[in-house]
Amino acid sequence: MSGYTPHTDADVSSMLEFLGLSSLDELFSVVPEALRLAGGLDIPAGLPEPDVFAHMEDLASANRPCGRDLVCFAGAGAYDHEVPPVTRALASRSEFVTSYTPYQPEVAQGVLQAVFEFQTLVSRLSGLAVSNASLYDGAASLVEAVNLAVGATGRQDVWVSHGVNPSWRDVLATFAAGTGHRIHDIPLTAGSTDWAAMSFDDSDEPGAIVVAYPNYLGCLEDLGDARARCDRTGALLIVAFDPICAGILRSPGDWGADVVVGEGQALGMPLSFGGPYLGLFACTMDHVRRLPGRLVGETVDAEGRRAYVTTLRAREQDIRREKATSNVCTNQTLMAVTAAIQLGWLGTSGIAEVALRSARGTRYCRDALLKVPGVESLTTAPVLREFSLRLPLESEMAVERLADEGFLAGVALDPSYTQGHGDGLLVAVTERRTRAEIDAFVSAFEKAVR
Amino acid sequence: MVDDLVPAAAAGGRAASAPLLGRDTEPTLFELSEPGRSAWQLRTTGVPDLALEELVPEAHRRDSPVALAEVSERDLVGHFTRLSHRQFSVDLGAYPLGSCTMKYNPKICDAVAVLPGLADVHPAAPANCIQGWLELLVELEVALCEITGMAAATLQPAAGAAGELTGLLLMRAWFAAKGDVRRKVIIPDSAHGTNPASVTLGGFEVVTVPSDGRGCVDVEALYSVLDEDVAGIMLTNPNTLGLFEEDIRSIADAVHEVGGLLYYDGANLNAILGVVRPGDMGFDIVHLNLHKTFATPHGGGGPGAGPVAVSDRLAPFLPGPRPTRLGDASSPRFGWTTPERSIGRLHSWHGNALVLARALTYVLVHGNDGLRDVARLAVLNANWLRKRLSSSFDAPYDRPCMHECVLSASSLKRATGVKALDVAKRLLEEGFHSPTVYFPLIVDEALMIEPTETESLQTLEALAGALERIVAEAATPEGALAATEAPHLTPVRRVDEARAARHLVPTFDARPS
Structure with a gap:
């Protein structure tokens, strides 16, 4: 018996006797003999915890994590922002970690209130009235936003800026195979969405226009132009925002977004090799009945005391079944709680400070890299925490060379951003990068691209 | 409520002794806020202090700060600690919530998930920086395939419902590749709500079949709806009544007879670990809920992980990129590959990676003997x-x-x-x-x-x-x-x-x- 099952031999015997059985195997007498696994699973026998931990440490030591030995200049949706001990400590409290979805609100006020606070924080950052309780990741939020827009407008043609994270667009295409939505690409010119290239007629009027702010290449897009196009066509405006940059940028809601989606990893989650992250999703009150996933609302208990509960449940799959607004059940609640803690730690002044310091580091690093011979900017619009370069060599080669020098130089751009060439590089600078690190990176960069 | 009716030895999973001070409402973070208070501390960088106006054009700047909350670190810790005291959890007591498999979550998994060599790895780092992660994912995929009796798996789906939709998109791609258009997916009336919701998003129509008097799929009713417009059937076995579908092999044969595929909803896999495998029952596609069966844990409603394992013939359709062992002679030994007819990407990155690391840890500490137990x-x-x-x-x-x-x-x-x-x-x-x-x-x-x-x-x-x-x-x-x-x-x-x-x-x- 493993160390996690409390049954003594005497317990098992007495329980079997109570059931009138003589062996544990008899519990499975309903399983046809021919189907039963003879000889057991071809997996080694269980190992003691210290042995397993040593094995996992071996695997971990075969990676190169970001830190002093691999200074992080990579982003593309996964950022090296400060995660303080207080966030780690509170977010790892086992009451949050080992609870289920709050189906019994009387004993789940902790998670429910934390999620209510998370929803409030996301609403304020996005500038929209309602946020849900989280989705899997940024890509999943985009998929759900498009489904919402198609449902609201009855139009299945959706126009997506090429400045939206390419892996999110890939995920959108994967799921469109099931829903039948038609996804159209709006190209970029010098890093910004080329709105004039968007052409359609009555037969494919857009249900939604999707744009990122800042976009994948780091640029601040003209959301006013996007809003005007939505007003002309009746499409919903979906904005993929960044919750850290939102600390100093005009909010998507203020620009007129109908739905805001985002990746919340930067709000207290480590890089985590890509997950678990946090899908952010906010919309105007007009669309609350189409909101995907869970929503926590405030109410009162039988004695009039303030209380929280999941609400507008009739949208959800366990009640509405095939007519539900989404199939989402388990989402990323612990990450939402983490984000609420992190945003509480940052507070009103901290969120702006992180964004400002990231912008300063980005400006300093970008100016220096653009002085390196053969390196050019791919974009002209203003940038904030991330920027893209064209290198005089394959960017994957540059990343590998710089990794040898102790820098994760960035993320090689998909060739669609560089007219089919593999020489684009996306570089991110957060508030954690010091001037000394940036200076050392720039001088290693000069050698690597030579 | 009446203590002397309960034997002292019962305390194990009973939480009625949990102390709570008073019955006041906990204020929200916003009510605890005091202007001018803060908790954040950031690294000293030495980067030139340019003003916001020099960095961001006016048209893009917000007019006023985002009002979040203004609290001290002490207030923050007090607030979330008090919230945690208002929350039931497995660590506190027994959680017999049917269909949710709320088992104890071994603490070693928490320790593994915070190893810097796992937690601080950037998901876009080049292959030679992530060999340990790729090996870990391949090791988990092999174990999950053995446990389910399948040939290959994707680890990308972030939860069970995402796994279901993945399975349905695999079905769609399988038939599309054969030039066969099928519209219907069969679901028993006892199914989880995610099943029909996923079917709709997969672009299929739901056909519901009733349960019989014994609580299993009504086999005659099932046979009567089987035809060549049926893409497949989604079953949970044991089903949501906790009963094993004894006729599973005949059901599988009948569905396969009309060219349909069988989808196994892994919500209840805990019941059959090491005893019987979905692959041996005749299933073609299986999702697992690692936050249930492998205790990764549940996080108050996620993060989960919903890997999908498939039989040989569906492997070429799996999502990509996939972690792959390239061979011991190659350098690096592990890399990413995308299957020939892949349905595409399902996640921004590679799935809920740290959840996957927890699941592998769980599998290794249990082993074949422990999983069967x-x-x-x-x-x-x-x-x-x-x-x-x-x-x-x-x-x-x-x-x-x-x-x-x-x-x-x-x-x-x-x-x-x-x-x-x-x-x-x-x-x-x-x-x-x-x-x-x-x-x-x-x-x-x-x-x-x-x-x-x-x-x-x-x-x-x-x-x-x-x-x-x-x-x-x-x-x-x-x-x-x-x-x-x-x-x-x-x-x-x-x-x-x-x-x-x-x-x-x-x-x-x-x-x-």
């Missing part, structure tokens, strides 16, 4: 409770169950007015989480109880004793009233759900002033 003891615990409670509640399907049992409070309600919901609420103040109630939908006043393998006989006795006491008390008007008004001792009493929906307050800012 998980199933055997989970089934033992469920049957013990089923038999013990069958005199207090109706047992609509009175035969041996697997990892969970479904009882009904139908007679209790008729006799006393005490409903399944009241039993659930009353149980909370006995120190246990409630069972799942009113699911599956085909059972009136359903109480779905899944004790899991990590609760002791002493805890089961205490749990059964509490339920029996609730039923006995309901026989008197005072007892029935106590149940219908329960809970009394929790941080809040029964919550007004109708008001929450009618007067929607989804944020602090939407509160009526």
Whole structure:
């Protein structure tokens, strides 16, 4: 018996006797003999915890994590922002970690209130009235936003800026195979969405226009132009925002977004090799009945005391079944709680400070890299925490060379951003990068691209 | 509530001793806020201090700061610690929530998930920086394929419902590749709600088949809807009544006969670990809920992980990129590959990676022997409770169950007015989480109880004793009233759900002033 099952031999015997059985195997007498696994699973026998931990440490030591030995200049949706001990400590409290979805609100006020606070924080950052309780990741939020827009407008043609994270667009295409939505690409010119290239007629009027702010290449897009196009066509405006940059940028809601989606990893989650992250999703009150996933609302208990509960449940799959607004059940609640803690730690002044310091580091690093011979900017619009370069060599080669020098130089751009060439590089600078690190990176960069 | 009725030895999974100070409402973070207070501390960087106006054009700058909250670190810690005290959890006590497999979550998994060599790795780092992660994912994929009896798996889906939709998109791609257009997917009436919702998003129509008198798929009804427009069937086995579908092999043959595929919903995989495998039952596509079966844990509603394993013939359609062993002679040894006819990407990156690392840890500490014991003891615990409670509640399907049992409070309600919901609420103040109630939908006043393998006989006795006491008390008007008004001792009493929906307050800012 493993160390996690409390049954003594005497317990098992007495329980079997109570059931009138003589062996544990008899519990499975309903399983046809021919189907039963003879000889057991071809997996080694269980190992003691210290042995397993040593094995996992071996695997971990075969990676190169970001830190002093691999200074992080990579982003593309996964950022090296400060995660303080207080966030780690509170977010790892086992009451949050080992609870289920709050189906019994009387004993789940902790998670429910934390999620209510998370929803409030996301609403304020996005500038929209309602946020849900989280989705899997940024890509999943985009998929759900498009489904919402198609449902609201009855139009299945959706126009997506090429400045939206390419892996999110890939995920959108994967799921469109099931829903039948038609996804159209709006190209970029010098890093910004080329709105004039968007052409359609009555037969494919857009249900939604999707744009990122800042976009994948780091640029601040003209959301006013996007809003005007939505007003002309009746499409919903979906904005993929960044919750850290939102600390100093005009909010998507203020620009007129109908739905805001985002990746919340930067709000207290480590890089985590890509997950678990946090899908952010906010919309105007007009669309609350189409909101995907869970929503926590405030109410009162039988004695009039303030209380929280999941609400507008009739949208959800366990009640509405095939007519539900989404199939989402388990989402990323612990990450939402983490984000609420992190945003509480940052507070009103901290969120702006992180964004400002990231912008300063980005400006300093970008100016220096653009002085390196053969390196050019791919974009002209203003940038904030991330920027893209064209290198005089394959960017994957540059990343590998710089990794040898102790820098994760960035993320090689998909060739669609560089007219089919593999020489684009996306570089991110957060508030954690010091001037000394940036200076050392720039001088290693000069050698690597030579 | 009455301590001397409960043997001292029952304490294991019973949480009624949990101390709570007072019954005040915890203020929100926004009410704790004081202008000018802060908690953040950031690294000294030496980067030139340019002003915001020099960095961001006016058109893009916000007019005023985003009002988040202004609290000290001490206030923050106090607030979230107090919230945690208002939350039931597996660590606090038994959580017999049917269909959710709320077992104990080994702490070693927490320790693994914070190893810097795993947690601080950037998902876009080049292959030679992530060899350990790729090997870990391949090792997990191999183990999950062995456990399910399948050939290959994707680890990208972030939860069970995402896994379901992945499976349906695999079905769609499989038929599209053959030039075969099929519209229907069959689902039993006892299925989880995610199944039909996923079918719609997969672009198929739901065809529901009823359960028979024994609680299994009505095989005749199933045969009558099988035709060449059927893409497949989604089944949970054991099903949501906790019963093993004994006719699974004939069902598989009949579905395969018309060219359809079988999808296994892994919600209940805990019951059969190391005993019988979905692949051997004839399933073509399987999703696993690692946050259930492999205790990764549940996080108050996620993160989960819903890997999807498939038989050989569907492997070329799996999502990409996939972690792949390139060969011991190659350098690096592991890399990413995308299957030839891949349905595409499902996740921003590679799935909920740290959840996957926890799952591998769980598999390794249990091993083949430990995993089989998980199933055997989970089934033992469920049957013990089923038999013990069958005199207090109706047992609509009175035969041996697997990892969970479904009882009904139908007679209790008729006799006393005490409903399944009241039993659930009353149980909370006995120190246990409630069972799942009113699911599956085909059972009136359903109480779905899944004790899991990590609760002791002493805890089961205490749990059964509490339920029996609730039923006995309901026989008197005072007892029935106590149940219908329960809970009394929790941080809040029964919550007004109708008001929450009618007067929607989804944020602090939407509160009526």
